[in-house]
Amino acid sequence: MSDFDRSGDTDLGADADSADSDPFGDAGPAIRLDDVSLSLGGHSILDSVSVDVGEGTFVGLIGPNGAGKTTLLRTLNGALAPDEGSVRVVGEDVHALSSKAASRLVATVPQTTSVTFDFPVRDVVEMGRTPHRGRFDGWRERDTAAVDDAMRRTAVESLADRPVTEVSGGERQRVLIARALAQETPVLLLDEPTASLDINHQVRTLELVSDLVADGTTAVAAIHDLNLAAHYCDALVLLSGGRILSAGDPAAVLSEEHLREAFDAEAVVSRHPVTGSVYVTALPPSSDDANGRVHVVGGGGTGARALHLLSAAGYALSAGALNEGDTDAEAARRVGADLVTVPPYSPVDDAARAAVESRVEAADVTVVADVEVGDGNLANLDAAAEADRLVLVEERPFSERNYAGDEGFAVYERLRERGTIVEPGDLLSVVGELACDSFRERDDGADGTRDGETGPGDADAGANDAEPTHDDAGGDDTAADLFSD
Amino acid sequence: MSVRTRATTWSLGLSGLLLLVVVVSAGIGAVTIPPRTVAAILADAVPVPVGVSLGGATVLPLVGPVPTPTLEFVSPFAFSVPRPARIIVLSVRLPRILLAALVGFALATAGTVMQGFFRNPMADPSIVGVSSGAAVGAVATIVLSLSIPFGLEGAAFVSAVVTAFVVYLLASENGRTPVATLLLAGVAIQTFLGAVISFLLLQSGESLRQVVFWLMGHLAGATWSEVGMLALVLPLPFVVLLVHARDLNVLLLGEEDAHALGIEVERTKQLLLATASVVTAAAVSVSGVIGFVGLVVPHMLRLLVGPDHRVLLPASALAGASFLVATDTVARSGGAEIPVGVVTAAVGAPFFLYLLRTREVRSP
Structure with a gap:
């Protein structure tokens, strides 16, 4: 106040x-x-x-x-x-x-x-x-x-x-x-x-x-x-x-x-991509993550469908890292996902990668969409490989969407070994199954930790300070920075 | 066409219509007199001042005798008209016709103002309880055989104005008078006064017939002194209303807007309400409650000339005069005298329904 x-x-x-x-x-x-x-x-x-x-x-x-x-x-x-x-x-x-x-x-x-x-x-x-x-x-x-x-x-x-x-x-x-x-x-x-x-x-x-x-x-x-x-x-x-x-x-x-x-x-x-004015998007009342927390790696519109489906199913979502202005970034905002962004045309840098890793770690399930992979966003996939429970959505063979050469294949191979490969239509049921596993594991571990770890407010507040590129970063400062150009 | 031109054109046209209606009406009755003869009688009766004579002398204190200027009148025409016709027209029919014209003029004026004031085409002159107030005063005077100065009319006029003032006070709070509250206060007071009138009717005994006749609205037995009284009272408030016609237009946009356009809203409302109430009270106190004139005539004229009060107000007033003269002619020309209020309602209600169904009466 x-x-x-x-x-x-x-x-x-x-x-x-x-x-x-x-x-x-x-x-x-x-x-x-x-x-x-x-x-x-x-x-x-x-x-x-x-x-x-x-x-x-x-x-x-x-x-x-x-x-x-x-x-x-x-x-x-x-x-x-x-x-x-x-x-x-x-x-x-x-x-x-x-x-x-x-x-x-x-x-x-x-x-x-x-x-x-x-x-x-x-x-x-x-x-x-x-x-x-x-x-x-x-x-x-x-x-x-x-x-x-x-x-x-x-x-x-x-x-x-x-x-x-x-x-x-x-x-x-x-x-x-x-x-x-x-x-x-x-x-x-x-x-x-x-x-x-x-x-x-x-x-x-x-x-x-x-x-x-x-x-x-x-x-x-x-x-x-x-x-x-x-x-x-x-x-x-x-x-x-x-x-x-x-x-x-x-x-x-x-x-x-x-x-x-x-x-x-x-x-x-x-910022509105066309007019450059400040742009406000209201979010639906934030859902508690009763169904679990899911991190989505997408880009270029490949993750939008998953984000909407999972949001409708009541999962608490995080997404990224995505370029500011990416279709998926807009979709993530619409569903109120905790979004990690990098500036347009910039690669995922170390700070963003760290932010992605912390979200992957907090998530019950990590979903990698049918995304095109280049040097810029390879770090996303690398971070996703650390996930406990991983789902890969495949619509096209990876070779058709790999622009990161051998390195890309290597990283994706690691993902395929660890993850469950699904068709888009099966995404929800598989994520649901894995999220349940996650709950059981945690309940077996220590009672009550789940609330502490994943309460959306706490998680946000903790993560924000470290990451200047994150969307929620302290209001006036960000606004002032943005406005200086 | 500028507003002034339109106002003048409509006023002149409707004045002509009024004159025509008066002439025709004066010829109708037990003895039919042709319009030409009526016109001759009326023309003869109009005195024209031709000069000033300094005849006689008045003795003023300190100054001494001073010659008194006296206007000399001459009737310019000397039509030969049968004497009985002259007496019938001038002494019997004309007072009643002129009283009808003045009452119609007053009611239509007040109705126009009230409809604008309340921004509601269903408002009529007695919406703030003026008519009920006048009725209580008149009925009480008749039933209780009161003898007061200015008699029945005086009592009716005073109680009408007092009622309007009480309604205004009841509806005001912190210097503001919301129109909706005023309307409801008016309805409540009218209902209450209706009960008072009913009670008085029960006590009326032999005077019941007289009371009912008054309540129905009547112009029978009109005298030149009543005509003179009304002719004296009406001009000033009418001019006041005419001068405020532009403010009334702006008020139609809503009070908030009117304020933003520089109108002192509450003061203007007070003035309009007081003036319109006096006009109504003056009419009702001599003629009793005559319905529908103040409702239908402004409405009709609004369809014809548009909502601008600078044109509407004079046009409506003159049309109201013609309307009441015409309906009163119907009321008195039948075998038995019918109260004119019955005729205006009988003619006005169906006409209003016709407008409602065919011309899309605009409601707020």
């Missing part, structure tokens, strides 16, 4: 001293929340939230349901007054202003709008001019210009005369953004702008917001999709239980440790 507090302070916290070193740029903060606390109906929703957002920044507000994201947005636009602390937007205390004056500083794109009366789209956008018009003012050139511009930027001009009740969800979202743009405010708030949109419209919406931010608007968006948030936002604020758990660079905020703390979920954080 103290860890998170610290990261909160250094990154974004608005403590008097750290606020000076504004992480978001030279200009004064567009938004400054100072120690904001808020209770609704006796429940504390926001608890001492302090954050500065610099001008022209796109900040993503993430966190589990009920973390206070929407409440924070409503506090920012003045709809809710905090019990303690203050909210300043471009230097003005939002809650001291009239609703009209506040609406000239902050525009809000709501999550859902119950537009039940069929106003034409253009009329809805024109309502965005409300804060700029006096009660008896006529419609001015400036208003027309603002509305035209907003509709052009959001590409809703062609919908101008359509009733807003009859446009699609994605179009309506753009109409609401246009309405907010017509307000011509320095700050734009968006509450779940991508919820209920298809993937194409999610991306288009966030691209649009990014463009606006590039033009100097400051945007704060509550976003459920962590990966979209990581890709589009300049900074993230992770809320949990009404507090800021972490804030700052997406790569630093989205650490596995933070995600576990905030969402109570196991997740793997990696």
Whole structure:
């Protein structure tokens, strides 16, 4: 917990001293929340939230349901007054202003709008001019210009005369953004702008917001999709239980440790192979290894099937070593396997080999898939040869997939001597049989050791420190390293 | 076409329709008078100021005698119209017709505002208990033979406004008045007041017939003084509502959005609710409970002119006036006088069902 507090302070916290070193740029903060606390109906929703957002920044507000994201947005636009602390937007205390004056500083794109009366789209956008018009003012050139511009930027001009009740969800979202743009405010708030949109419209919406931010608007968006948030936002604020758990660079905020703390979920954080953004994959609740622990040696997609089968059968899995980005590495992540990786195109080095050996040792059964063997991954097979119980899946003769020459044949021959050779269809039953043997052996040995040895948490924690390439390695450090390029 | 142009066009068109309905209606009755004659009588009755004469003198303290300016009126036309027809139209039919027009105008205005306020096309002017409140005041006055200033209408008006205020207070907490709570508080109070009215009915004895007639909604026996009273009360709240038409539009997007667009939501809601309640109370206190005008007319007009209150509000008000004049004409032209509330419901309900089945009434 103290860890998170610290990261909160250094990154974004608005403590008097750290606020000076504004992480978001030279200009004064567009938004400054100072120690904001808020209770609704006796429940504390926001608890001492302090954050500065610099001008022209796109900040993503993430966190589990009920973390206070929407409440924070409503506090920012003045709809809710905090019990303690203050909210300043471009230097003005939002809650001291009239609703009209506040609406000239902050525009809000709501999550859902119950537009039940069929106003034409253009009329809805024109309502965005409300804060700029006096009660008896006529419609001015400036208003027309603002509305035209907003509709052009959001590409809703062609919908101008359509009733807003009859446009699609994605179009309506753009109409609401246009309405907010017509307000011509320095700050734009968006509450779940991508919820209920298809993937194409999610991306288009966030691209649009990014463009606006590039033009100097400051945007704060509550976003459920962590990966979209990581890709589009300049900074993230992770809320949990009404507090800021972490804030700052997406790569630093989205650490596995933070995600576990905030969402109570196991997740793997990696780099997306195409976009290079931080990429979060949620894992199914980690299975206890009631059925035993299996290590899978695969690569190039040959191990994926075994990983899925064994995972479905309830085995605790480890896999590797695999190149980052390998199909099997992705498969291993999906099933929550304890994965050893090496960088793309790199051979299995000594550290990785040691990591593989420790997993093979911890495993009840080691499975070697129908993998193509070269100099780079020969170490995997060598390590597997140490396994107590070994299964080889063979679909092709080894000669067809050996690129490691005589050395390869030698190592594989050792495996064949020690292991059981199976066809893919027989894998489960053979592994099951061997795992039972393993249990019996252990029970005969010493009662209770099994829990101590193979409890997934313990095993992970012990192994991680030694291996920088391992995926679970301490959140912030890894993230920072990854981000430096 | 700009909003202003559309509002003007619809208002002028519907004013013309109202005039036409009034003229036709004034000709219908026990004695049929041709529309031409009615038009002549009405034209004659309109006084036109032609000048100011400084006749006479008023003695003011300190200043002394001051000549008093007096407007001189002249009826520009001198159509020859039979005297009985003139009396029938001007003294018998016209007060009732104008009262119907004013009541219809008021109920449709209040209905439009309430439907926008509650974002619910099923809302009607008495949704916050105004009509029940007026009924309790009126029935109590009749049954208990109370004698109070401004009589029956005064009692009805005051109890109507008080009821709306009580409902508002019941639904408010911490300076906020959730619309849903307001609706439920209104239903609860209406039910309670219904019990009070039933109890009073049991005690009513000989005045039962009078009470029932009042409750059904009526325009019979309308007098010029009632017309004058309503004509005096209505313009100010109507203008207030018209000025807030744009705010009402934004409120339709939802309170959260309205706030984000710079509307002082609670203050605007208070103002709209109070004004619409006064308008309803004024109408109900002179005419009793006339249903369906405030529900069907705004709805119909929304289908015709769209949801923008800057157009809808005046259009709906004028259409409501025409609608009630027309239905009251039906109510009084039969063999026996039927309470107009019965006619509006009989005409309005089937029409509403027709809309419901064919035009896809949009619900929130």
